[in-house]
Amino acid sequence: MRREIPLLLTAVIGGIMIASFFVPHEWASVPADYLQQCAVIVVAFGYVLGGANVFRVNLDAIFKRHRDWPYKLVLVAGLLVTLILGLFVDRARFQDPGTPSLWIYDHLYVPMNATMFALLAFFIASAAFRAFRIRSAEAALLAVAALIVMLGRVPAGDAMLRAIVDHAGVPHAIRAWRISDLQQWIMDVPQNAAKRAILIGAAMGVMATGLRVILGIERAYLGGGD
Amino acid sequence: MGACVVAVLAAAVLSGVPPALAAAPAVADSVPAPQPASGLLFSDVPNDAGRAIDLHWALSPDDSVRNGRVVGYRLERAPSPAGPWAPVDSVGAGTSTTTDGSVERNTPYFYRVSACGPGGVTPSGACAGPAIARSSWFNTTRASVLAFTVLFFLLVLYYMFLAQTGRKPFVRRLAGIDAIEEAIGRATEMGRPVLYVPGIQDIDDIQTVAGLVILESVARMTARYGTPIRVPVAYPIPFTIAQEVVRSAYLQGGVPDAYDPNSVSFVSPEQFAYVAAVTGIMLRDRPAAHVFMGSFYGESLMLAETGFETGAIQIAGTANVPQLPFFVVACDYTLIGEELFAASAYLSGDARLIGGLKGADVLKVAIVAVVIVGCVLETLGHHGLTVWMQTQ
Numbered sequence: 001m002r003r004e005i006p007l008l009l010t011a012v013i014g015g016i017m018i019a020s021f022f023v024p025h026e027w028a029s030v031p032a033d034y035l036q037q038c039a040v041i042v043v044a045f046g047y048v049l050g051g052a053n054v055f056r057v058n059l060d061a062i063f064k065r066h067r068d069w070p071y072k073l074v075l076v077a078g079l080l081v082t083l084i085l086g087l088f089v090d091r092a093r094f095q096d097p098g099t100p101s102l103w104i105y106d107h108l109y110v111p112m113n114a115t116m117f118a119l120l121a122f123f124i125a126s127a128a129f130r131a132f133r134i135r136s137a138e139a140a141l142l143a144v145a146a147l148i149v150m151l152g153r154v155p156a157g158d159a160m161l162r163a164i165v166d167h168a169g170v171p172h173a174i175r176a177w178r179i180s181d182l183q184q185w186i187m188d189v190p191q192n193a194a195k196r197a198i199l200i201g202a203a204m205g206v207m208a209t210g211l212r213v214i215l216g217i218e219r220a221y222l223g224g225g226d
Numbered sequence: 227m228g229a230c231v232v233a234v235l236a237a238a239v240l241s242g243v244p245p246a247l248a249a250a251p252a253v254a255d256s257v258p259a260p261q262p263a264s265g266l267l268f269s270d271v272p273n274d275a276g277r278a279i280d281l282h283w284a285l286s287p288d289d290s291v292r293n294g295r296v297v298g299y300r301l302e303r304a305p306s307p308a309g310p311w312a313p314v315d316s317v318g319a320g321t322s323t324t325t326d327g328s329v330e331r332n333t334p335y336f337y338r339v340s341a342c343g344p345g346g347v348t349p350s351g352a353c354a355g356p357a358i359a360r361s362s363w364f365n366t367t368r369a370s371v372l373a374f375t376v377l378f379f380l381l382v383l384y385y386m387f388l389a390q391t392g393r394k395p396f397v398r399r400l401a402g403i404d405a406i407e408e409a410i411g412r413a414t415e416m417g418r419p420v421l422y423v424p425g426i427q428d429i430d431d432i433q434t435v436a437g438l439v440i441l442e443s444v445a446r447m448t449a450r451y452g453t454p455i456r457v458p459v460a461y462p463i464p465f466t467i468a469q470e471v472v473r474s475a476y477l478q479g480g481v482p483d484a485y486d487p488n489s490v491s492f493v494s495p496e497q498f499a500y501v502a503a504v505t506g507i508m509l510r511d512r513p514a515a516h517v518f519m520g521s522f523y524g525e526s527l528m529l530a531e532t533g534f535e536t537g538a539i540q541i542a543g544t545a546n547v548p549q550l551p552f553f554v555v556a557c558d559y560t561l562i563g564e565e566l567f568a569a570s571a572y573l574s575g576d577a578r579l580i581g582g583l584k585g586a587d588v589l590k591v592a593i594v595a596v597v598i599v600g601c602v603l604e605t606l607g608h609h610g611l612t613v614w615m616q617t618q
Binding site for chain 2: 018021022023024025026029039042043046047048049050051053054056057060067068071112113116117119120123124126127128130131195198199200201202204205206207208209210211212213217218220222
C-alpha cells in the first residue's frame with residue numbers, strides 16, 4: 001500500500017489536470033484550481049524539511065570541524081538571524097521600509113546576488129574562447145555564424161562591411177548587402193528551424209514522461225524499484 | 227478657463243472616468259454633451275469557465291477626432307435593469323468592444339454604455355441583458371491538441387504493449403548516458419565523490435522529474451561502486467524526493483549502511499545562492515564527475531565552467547534550448563532536449579519505457595507529415611488546417 005496509494009493519487013490527480021486543460025467547465029476547473037492551491041501548502045511543509053536539513057548538514061560540519069567550517073557557521077548564523085527577525089520582530093511587516101528584514105534583503109542579499117550574476121560575463125568570455133576554436137568543419141561553421149551574428153547585432157558591423165566593400169571595389173550589386181540582414185536570416189531560418197526541432201522533440205519527451213508517471217510505469221520518484 | 231479644466235477633471239474623476247479620458251480638450255463650457263452610444267450587444271465568451279462576457283456597441287455619432295466631443299466610453303453593469311449600476315470598464319474614444327472578465331458564472335447581468343466627453347456623460351437610452359456567462363464543456367480551440375494527445379497516448383500504449391510481448395524496439399546508443407558509468411568509474415578510481423545536480427526548478431517542471439528519475443540510476447551505480455554522491459537540491463519537494471531516491475538506491479544496491487544522510491542537501495531556491503553553494507562543493511570537495519540533468523537557466527554556464535576548471539568529467543542534459551550551447555561548450559557530453567527524457571528508459575532497460583520512446587518517435591514522424599501538409603495547403607491558399615491547429 002505504501003506504493004499503491006501514491007500511484008493511485010498520481011493517476012487520479014494527473015487525469016484531472018489533463019482534463020482541466022480541455023474542459024473549462026467548473027466541474028474540472030474548480031478541482032484543478034483547488035489541487036494547485038493544495039500544492040502550495042505541501043510546498044510550505046517542504047520548506048520546513050528543507051530548513052531542518054540545512055541546519056543538520058551544516059551544524060554537523062561545524063561540530064566535526066570539517067574543512068571551511070567557519071563559512072557554514074556564517075550561513076547558520078545568517079539563517080537564524082533572518083528567521084528570528086522575520087518571525088518575531090518584523091512579523092507580517094517584513095517587506096515594509098525600515099524593517100531589519102528589508103535591510104538584510106537590500107544591503108546583503110541584493111549585492112551578493114548581483115555579484116554572482118556579474119561573474120557570468122567572465123564565464124561567457126572563457127566559454128566563448130573555447131567554443132570558437134576552429135578544430136573541425138563544424139566548429140568553423142559555428143565560428144563563422146557566430147561572427148556574423150555578433151557583428152550583425154551592432155551598428156559597427158554594417159559600417160565595417162561597408163568600409164571593406166568600398167575599399168575593395170566590389171561590384172555594385174554586392175554593395176547593397178548588409179551584415180545585419182544576414183544575421184537576421186541566420187536567426188530566423190537555420191537557428192529557428194533547429195530550435196523548433198529540439199522543442200518538438202522535448203515536448204514529446206515531456207508528454208511521454210508525464211504519461212509514464214501517470215500510468216505508474218515510471219516510479220523512480222517514489223523511491224526506486226518495484 | 228482654468229477653473230473649467232479643473233471642474234471637468236474633477237467631474238470626470240468623481241464619475242469614474244479615468245484620468246486619460248478626463249484629459250479632454252479644455253472647452254467644457256462650449257462643447258455640448260456627446261450623443262449616446264447605441265446598439266449594445268453582449269455574448270458569452272466561448273470556451274471558458276463562464277467567467278467573461280464580450281460587449282460590443284455602436285460608437286456615438288459624435289465620436290470623431292475632429293469635434294472632440296467623445297473622449298471615451300464607460301461600461302456599467304447591474305443585477306437588474308433598475309440598478310444599482312457599478313462601473314465595469316472604461317475605454318478610449320473609437321473603441322467599441324471590451325470584455326467583462328469579472329462576472330460570476332450563471333448569474334444574469336444587465337449592461338449599459340455611456341459616452342464621456344468634456345461636455346458631460348451621456349448614458350445610452352436602454353440597457354442590454356440579461357447576459358449570463360456559462361462554462362463550456364469543451365474548449366473547441368484545443369481540439370487539435372486533444373487529437374494529437376490521444377494519438378500520442380495510443381501510440382505509446384501500443385508500443386509499450388508490443389515491447390512487453392517481447393518485441394523490444396531498437397534504441398540507438400546515447401554517448402552521454404554511456405559516459406555516466408564511465409565517469410562514476412573514474413570517480414571511484416580517484417577516490418572522489420560524484421556531484422549530481424537535478425536542475426534548479428521545482429517538481430512542477432517535468433525536467434526536474436526526469437532529472438530525479440535519472441538520479442535513481444546514478445545513485446544505484448555509486449552504491450554499487452561505493453562512491454560517495456553529493457546531490458544539492460534547490461527546492462524542498464525535489465529535495466525530499468531526491469533523499470528518498472538515493473536512500474532507496476543504496477537499499478536496493480544491498481549497501482544501506484553506505485547511504486550518507488547528508489549526501490542529499492537542500493540549498494536554496496535562489497538561483498545564485500544555489501550557484502554559490504554548488505560551485506563551492508566543486509572547488510572544495512573536487513568531485514571527479516559532475517552530472518547536470520534537469521532544467522537550467524543563466525546559472526548553467528557558471529556551473530559548467532567552474533566544473534570545467536576543476537577538470538571533472540561533465541555530463542549535462544536539459545530541454546532548455548538557450549542553455550544547450552553553454553553545456554555543449556563546457557561539458558564533455560550533453561543530452562539535448564528529448565534525450566533527457568529518454569535517458570531513464572535507456573538506463574533502466576525497462577521494455578515498457580523503451581516502448582514509450584518508440585511511440586514518441588512515431589508521433590514525431592506524424593508531426594513532420596502534418597507540418598509538410600500544412601505548408602502545402604497554405605501555399606495553395608487553404609487555411610483550414612492552420613486554423614484548426616491554432617489554440618487559445
